[in-house]
Amino acid sequence: MRMGVRSTGGPSFQNGVNGTGGGTMHRNGVIINEIQNGGMVNRRSEVPLKSVGSGVAQRTANLPTLPRSSGSMQSLQSDLYPVPPSPMIHVSFQNSMMIPAYSGGYGQLNANGVRGNCRELNRMGVGGTVTIVQADDGTMRDVDSITPSVSPxxxxxxxxxxxxxxxxxxxxxxxxxxxxxxxxxxxxxxxxxxxxxxxxxxxxxxxxxxxxxxxxxxxxxxxxxxxxxxxxxxxxxxxxxxxxxxxxxxxxxxxxxxxxxxxxxxxxxxxxxxxxxxxxxxxxxxxxxxxxxxxxxxxxxxxxxxxxxxxxxxxxxxxxxxELLPSDLYAIIQRNKFRPMSRDFIYELSEQLLTALVHVREHKIVHCDLKPENIMISYSGCNSKLVGDSADFSLKLIDFGSACEESRPLFTYIQSRYYRAPEIVLGIPYTTAIDMWSFGCVLCELANGYPIFPASCEGELLERIVEYFGTIPLYLVKQGRRADRFFEDGQMKYNLGKKRAPHAPHSRVLGNFLKIGRSHEDQLFEDFVAKCLHLDARQRLTPETALEHPWIDFWRGSGSSMSTASLSDSSCSLSC
CATH class of the missing domain: 3.30.200.20 (Phosphorylase Kinase; domain 1)
Incomplete structure (x- = not known):
């Protein structure tokens, strides 16, 4: 099991380089070999700040509305420059230089975690004081509470x-x-x-x-x-x-x-x-x-x-x-102490992530490195201790350093190992379906708290896949350019992952790993994940068909409330 350590391997660099893999980084004192890029400001264009005199920043009418996925740094501006619609903060300035306040940048200005309170903040070494006089439409976070979106x-x-x-x-x-x-x-x-x-x-x-x-x-x-x-x-x-x-x-x-x-x-x-x-x-x-x-x-x-x-x-x-975004999904899993996330949290994340994958697939692009570290989460309605009374969040998919056109693959060896599709291991030509395999692996990790395939090498990865989903069909083995590393006469070579004893095909049950109960929703969720993890890429759910699956329809019909307690099946306190 992984106790706060990622050991997911990194893509090799053949005929080019991978923008994310390799290298070493430290996470909690443990060296890992991944580094991701971050995200950035959720703006359609760059707008310069203007110097203003003392006064109050006001909302301007007839402004374009930022999307709900915004985790952007939103600057307070004069009446010549529009203030983004939410959250609205009225400020007064005691110097002649305007100081921007950011949502997702320096941090959302916080009145001790309580809406509407006031306090003075002296920031950024500019010698002026910003005083909050009103805040609404969401609890405002402390200026120093933000975490960058660059993984990890x-x-x-x-x-x-x-x-x-x-x-x-x-x-x-x-x-x-x-x-x-x-x-x-x-x-x-x-x-x-x-x-x-x-x-x-x-x-x-x-x-x-x-x-x-x-x-x-x-x-x-x-x-x-x-x-x-x-x-x-x-x-x-x-x-x-x-x-x-x-x-x-x-x-x-x-x-x-x-x-x-x-x-x-x-x-x-x-x-x-x-x-x-x-x-x-x-x-x-x-x-x-x-x-x-x-x-x-x-x-x-x-x-x-x-x-x-x-x-x-x-x-x-x-x-x-x-753009700089607050936190990646792995950091949230870690702060949740690797406990299972609630099903409505998983649904909210699934729908938003599938929306991103639909957009990517429509352009015939393969992301090639989907994993929790590359999924950025921005919470709204939260204070510095809990993930809010209504843990409403938006999501961004980051790190396209390994991405390629489906018709023009740049690499033959891609994806972080825990989330690597079997066709990559076997050397079968790949499509956008490898991103859906990774998506299914992420769902398993959210439902359990730990990765479903924490393999130390590719041989062990195949063994773990077979334990859950059975023997890899011979017609897939025959397509693989690298299959002879793992198969002989159509039969899998066991003890490939030398650090563990392999188990028989179908010896593990997906529903047990997902902690599935007996409810109708439980059964729908297990079916949803299983179809994302189909061994044959051609039979896997696509992002479009996944959004039409009965499990997604179930949550759409019920309406997801996303309470604080829903983030974990046991109560948790996450720091945004």
């Missing part, structure tokens, strides 16, 4: 102190530009380099940061890369003279992910800095193209796909900027 989010301490320079109004269209003192810490290398970025220069680094002193024409990318071609990220320094590195969230084979402050629009974002090697830059372009396509065809942000805010090249590294 539970590897990151909550909150941060952001040191921002004094700001002044820039020329129209250039956003907020720093005062001259903010550029006094540039190195001689940067004093030349910064000329290429004018007039869009917003931040040059803090006084305390230990800058890399690059030397043009020297090895390792003028000194800015390490021995493995990763960018040498420095906390407090800039990326693109715009993004301030607040914290390094993790490093994987593909590159580094950081939490950063966008000084142009004064919001927190997740930034993925890709390794400076041809295969990795090629895969970064694939990820950018995939997300731009999915985002463009989802203008109202209703498909539950992470928003890519921008992409750049800086010092020969691809830079991908994403």
């Amino acid at each position: 989010s539970n590897n990151v301490q909550n909150g941060c102190h952001v040191n921002t320079p004094s700001l002044r109004r820039g020329d129209e269209g250039t956003g907020l530009t720093p005062t001259p003192p903010s550029l006094r810490f540039l190195t001689s290398y940067e004093e030349e380099e910064v000329k290429d970025y004018l007039p869009s220069v917003y931040f040059g680094g803090t006084e305390q940061c230990k800058k890399i002193h690059g030397v043009r024409g020297t090895e390792k990318n003028d000194g800015y890369d390490d021995d493995n071609f990763h960018y040498r990220v420095v906390v407090g320094d800039h990326l693109l003279y715009r993004y301030e590195v607040v914290r390094v969230l993790g490093q994987g084979t593909f590159g580094i992910v950081v939490r950063a402050l966008d000084h142009k629009y004064h919001r927190l974002v997740a930034v993925k800095v890709i390794k400076n090697k041809p295969n990795y830059t090629k895969q970064a372009r694939e990820e950018i193209n995939t997300l731009e396509l999915l985002n463009r065809d989802d203008p109202d942000d209703e498909a539950n796909i992470v928003r890519l805010l921008g992409s750049h090249i800086f010092r020969k590294h691809y830079i991908l900027v994403f």
Whole structure:
């Protein structure tokens, strides 16, 4: 069993690179080999903040409504710039510079966890005080309670102190530009380099940061890369003279992910800095193209796909900027102490995740790495201790670093091992059906608290699959290019997972793992999961047929109340 440790393996890098796998990271002191990208601000376009005088931020009429899936950082703006519709916060400012409040960024402003209370907050080193005078439509969280969406989010301490320079109004269209003192810490290398970025220069680094002193024409990318071609990220320094590195969230084979402050629009974002090697830059372009396509065809942000805010090249590294989302699903499972989630929670998550998979499948794209760490959850109506009186949440699917077109697969060895479909193990050409297999594995994990196939190697993975679903049909074995590793004369080689004794086919019961009872809903749920985990990919549920399954219809008809107690079959206290 996994006690807070992911050991899911990582995809190999054949004919390119996987944007998520490989690399090492620490989770609760245990080294793992996964790192995911984050998400980013749920906006349709980037809108600069304006400087305003003292006053109260007001809601503007006739504004576009943000979708319910929004976990975005929503800035308070003057009457010249619309305030997002929910939650509404009236604030007063004691300085002349407007300070944004964020939902899903710095955190939702909290009045000690109680709606409508007031308290003063002194944040971000700008010298002004923000006073909440009214808050409605949801409990407001503390500014320091937010957790980034870059997997694994539970590897990151909550909150941060952001040191921002004094700001002044820039020329129209250039956003907020720093005062001259903010550029006094540039190195001689940067004093030349910064000329290429004018007039869009917003931040040059803090006084305390230990800058890399690059030397043009020297090895390792003028000194800015390490021995493995990763960018040498420095906390407090800039990326693109715009993004301030607040914290390094993790490093994987593909590159580094950081939490950063966008000084142009004064919001927190997740930034993925890709390794400076041809295969990795090629895969970064694939990820950018995939997300731009999915985002463009989802203008109202209703498909539950992470928003890519921008992409750049800086010092020969691809830079991908994403919306910053609060927490991944694995962090929630972990905070729930690996206890089963309630069935209505599983339904709510299933419907939203299937919506994302429908959108992906409509574009004939295979995600290739669906797992709890790549499912971001944003709660509304919650305080810092519990998941709310009505644990209403929205979901985003992230990390398309391994994604590919169904007709043009980039890799032959993909998916994290716990969630890897049998056709990948056997080397059978794959389709979007592998994402539905992973989806079924996630449902099992939510229903039980632990993964259904916690295998240490692919041989053990096949053994565990056979124990639940029976012998793999011979016609599938014959299609597999890698089948001879696991089968001989059509018969499976046992003791492949050398660390455990194998069990006979069908020796385990899916319903027992799912903790199925005798109710009609229990039986429908077991059938739903079993059809997601069909050994033959062609007979598996698709996202569209899954949304029409009787189990989904059952919950639609009953209406999901999603109470606090419903998150676990025993009471839990989750920190949002």
